[in-house]
Amino acid sequence: MEIWWRALTFTLGYNTSLVTVGAMLLAAAAGMVGSFVLLRKRALVSDAISHSTLPGLALAFLIMGVWQGDGRVLPALLVGAAGSAGIGLWMVQRIGERTRLGEDAAIGAVLSTFFAFGVVLITVIQSLSVRGQSGLTGYLVGATAGMLYSEALLIAACAMGLLLALLIWRRDLLLLCFDPAFARTQGYDTGRLDLLLLVLLMAVVVIGLKVTGLILIVALTIIPPVAARFWTDQPMRMVALAALLGALAGYLGVTLSSVREGLPTGPLIVLAAFALFLVSFLFSPRRGVLASLLAYRRLRRRVHLRQGLLALGRDEPIFDGLTLTLLRRRGLMRRDGVATPAGRAVARDAVHEERLWALYRRRYPDDALHREHAGLTPIGQVLSADAIMVLEAELPPAEVAQ
Amino acid sequence: MPDSRLGKAVIASPLALQGVTVSYDHRPVVHSVDFVTPPGSMSAIIGPNGAGKSTLLKAALGITRRLSGEVRVFGRPLEQETRHLAFVPQRSSIDWDFPARVIDVVGMGLYRDLRWWQFGSRKLRRRAMESLVRVGMEGFAERQIGQLSGGQQQRVFLARALVQEADLTILDEPFAGVDAATEAAIIQVLKSLRDEGRTLLCVHHDLATVREYFDHVLLMNVRRVAAGPVDEAFTEDNLQATYGGRLSPVQLARLVEPTPAGWQEGTERR
Numbered sequence: 001m002e003i004w005w006r007a008l009t010f011t012l013g014y015n016t017s018l019v020t021v022g023a024m025l026l027a028a029a030a031g032m033v034g035s036f037v038l039l040r041k042r043a044l045v046s047d048a049i050s051h052s053t054l055p056g057l058a059l060a061f062l063i064m065g066v067w068q069g070d071g072r073v074l075p076a077l078l079v080g081a082a083g084s085a086g087i088g089l090w091m092v093q094r095i096g097e098r099t100r101l102g103e104d105a106a107i108g109a110v111l112s113t114f115f116a117f118g119v120v121l122i123t124v125i126q127s128l129s130v131r132g133q134s135g136l137t138g139y140l141v142g143a144t145a146g147m148l149y150s151e152a153l154l155i156a157a158c159a160m161g162l163l164l165a166l167l168i169w170r171r172d173l174l175l176l177c178f179d180p181a182f183a184r185t186q187g188y189d190t191g192r193l194d195l196l197l198l199v200l201l202m203a204v205v206v207i208g209l210k211v212t213g214l215i216l217i218v219a220l221t222i223i224p225p226v227a228a229r230f231w232t233d234q235p236m237r238m239v240a241l242a243a244l245l246g247a248l249a250g251y252l253g254v255t256l257s258s259v260r261e262g263l264p265t266g267p268l269i270v271l272a273a274f275a276l277f278l279v280s281f282l283f284s285p286r287r288g289v290l291a292s293l294l295a296y297r298r299l300r301r302r303v304h305l306r307q308g309l310l311a312l313g314r315d316e317p318i319f320d321g322l323t324l325t326l327l328r329r330r331g332l333m334r335r336d337g338v339a340t341p342a343g344r345a346v347a348r349d350a351v352h353e354e355r356l357w358a359l360y361r362r363r364y365p366d367d368a369l370h371r372e373h374a375g376l377t378p379i380g381q382v383l384s385a386d387a388i389m390v391l392e393a394e395l396p397p398a399e400v401a402q
Numbered sequence: 403m404p405d406s407r408l409g410k411a412v413i414a415s416p417l418a419l420q421g422v423t424v425s426y427d428h429r430p431v432v433h434s435v436d437f438v439t440p441p442g443s444m445s446a447i448i449g450p451n452g453a454g455k456s457t458l459l460k461a462a463l464g465i466t467r468r469l470s471g472e473v474r475v476f477g478r479p480l481e482q483e484t485r486h487l488a489f490v491p492q493r494s495s496i497d498w499d500f501p502a503r504v505i506d507v508v509g510m511g512l513y514r515d516l517r518w519w520q521f522g523s524r525k526l527r528r529r530a531m532e533s534l535v536r537v538g539m540e541g542f543a544e545r546q547i548g549q550l551s552g553g554q555q556q557r558v559f560l561a562r563a564l565v566q567e568a569d570l571t572i573l574d575e576p577f578a579g580v581d582a583a584t585e586a587a588i589i590q591v592l593k594s595l596r597d598e599g600r601t602l603l604c605v606h607h608d609l610a611t612v613r614e615y616f617d618h619v620l621l622m623n624v625r626r627v628a629a630g631p632v633d634e635a636f637t638e639d640n641l642q643a644t645y646g647g648r649l650s651p652v653q654l655a656r657l658v659e660p661t662p663a664g665w666q667e668g669t670e671r672r
Contacts, residue, residue: 175513178502185487185488235500363582387553
């Protein structure tokens with residue numbers, strides 16, 4: 001516990017602090033790029049990229065091991081990983097373009113083949129006597145413990161660069177995700193933007209290999225954006241929030257993994273991210289489970305109140321307990337079941353609105369279908385003023401005086 | 403510089419198509435269509451389902467690849483002159499669950515005027531709000547786009563086009579599936595744009611309103627059948643040729659004659 005506290009407060013030594021900062025930057029970049037990938041509906045592509053890094057990683061390790069005696073040279077490994085990820089990505093693209101297979105099928109085929117090849121290579125390496133073999137498994141699940149200063153610096157610097165690139169191209173990427181056809185008419189080259197997005201994603205995956213491992217980096221590009229989506233309806237806020245949540249997950253995960261020797265970093269970061277997701281899922285005021293429950297209760301009361309008012313306005317008897325309670329509590333009805341003057345006025349408005357809604361439903365059945373709760377919400381909150389005027393004008397005169 | 407060999411009409415036109423051909427799977431869906439959009443006009447592209455109307459627009463805008471043909475904007479190649487064009491797509495092409503509010507979508511029309519270090523400005527927001535006012539949607543600026551009705555979604559897209567202040571606005575079936583109030587509101591905005599001297603080009607489905615809304619038409623069914631001012635091109639023969647005899651003589655007679663008031667009441671809307 002005490003060690004974790006020291007890690008959290010960045011007092012566990014310079015190296016650990018740098019690793020923590022690096023992981024946070026990386027996770028922020030992953031959250032940002034993941035948001036765009038998710039909005040582009042290509043979330044699985046990151047899975048294809050991460051798995052196809054393995055053969056390149058193993059090959060680079062082998063070459064460096066034969067050449068230098070020790071395979072653990074991070075820059076070389078990253079270049080190797082990026083190389084084979086690039087080939088894998090290119091194959092996914094080609095399969096998608098040249099055949100009738102969907103992107104998901106192409107991803108599945110490429111991902112498993114590359115991963116299988118990588119595992120075979122690793123088995124071969126283990127039968128050879130190259131130094132530093134044990135370090136390779138660190139790339140599967142991530143290992144920040146014992147990370148070299150230079151390695152941490154490389155990761156932090158690259159993640160920083162990625163964040164900057166994402167900041168620069170944020171609007172272009174957003175336009176690409178929302179409405180590519182429109183982006184084209186604006187003179188954006190959507191083909192090149194798609195490529196840019198993939199390259200940025202690939203960079204995040206490759207840099208993240210050492211931190212979370214190749215199996216789990218996918219989680220960092222998907223979970224924070226999904227969690228962020230619970231909190232906002234604004235595109236740029238979602239991207240920023242995903243970066244923030246990612247950084248928070250990275251912070252918690254890396255510091256937790258420094259508590260004891262051998263704790264894997266990747267799984268801890270992912271679990272932290274999932275915890276953040278869970279909180280968002282349950283407690284988000286917009287789309288969370290709790291909010292939905294409350295909204296359901298509110299809706300029920302609204303329906304009951306509305307029905308009660310309509311019944312009042314039409315002089316029909318009311319029997320429902322909840323409806324009676326609601327009407328009385330608002331001072332719209334006396335204890336003996338007779339409407340108060342205020343109740344009469346509100347009921348009259350409700351009946352008028354109901355007639356407008358009925359007319360609306362008759363006139364534009366398609367539109368009415370599209371609306372949730374047409375008839376419950378005050379019509380002025382749903383239709384624009386000119387549309388209501390048209391309805392009012394078409395409304396047949398009320399049967400007055402009953 | 404515009405090519406000196408081009409005709410005067412092409413140089414003056416905000417969108418001139420020449421021999422535009424598009425094919426899907428080796429089958430031409432648009433075949434060698436020529437059309438010079440008259441500046442300051444309100445033009446309709448008309449034809450039956452599958453006639454390639456939307457495809458022609460998309461090819462003209464560079465969204466779909468052309469097999470052959472040229473697209474010129476004021477005599478220059480389209481690629482250099484995208485700034486003159488605004489586009490209102492079909493509503494079905496959008497993911498309405500996208501995390502964006504109405505004001506965000508309208509703001510997208512201004513993205514290319516923003517540098518990356520700018521985080522939006524009051525001036526841009528004001529411009530976006532102004533175009534929302536023009537389409538009667540200012541009260542909905544903070545709504546998530548999925549909460550809008552079909553007609554309101556169409557208005558938002560129109561606002562995004564308005565904010566660009568383009569010379570030519572291209573609309574792909576702006577009246578498909580919208581309520582009558584929205585249709586009236588949209589047509590009013592379009593007419594006000596034309597009165598400012600801007601040009602409008604619509605793919606249009608409802609033959610009954612062609613005379614009322616538009617001054618020029620392009621009748622097409624994969625190939626161009628006829629084009630010109632409504633009075634000259636929107637004739638019985640041309641309609642028959644475009645729709646391949648699918649319109650009854652009674653229908654045709656009604657369409658071609660100036661519409662008597664009240665007749666639209668009975669027409670079916672898509």
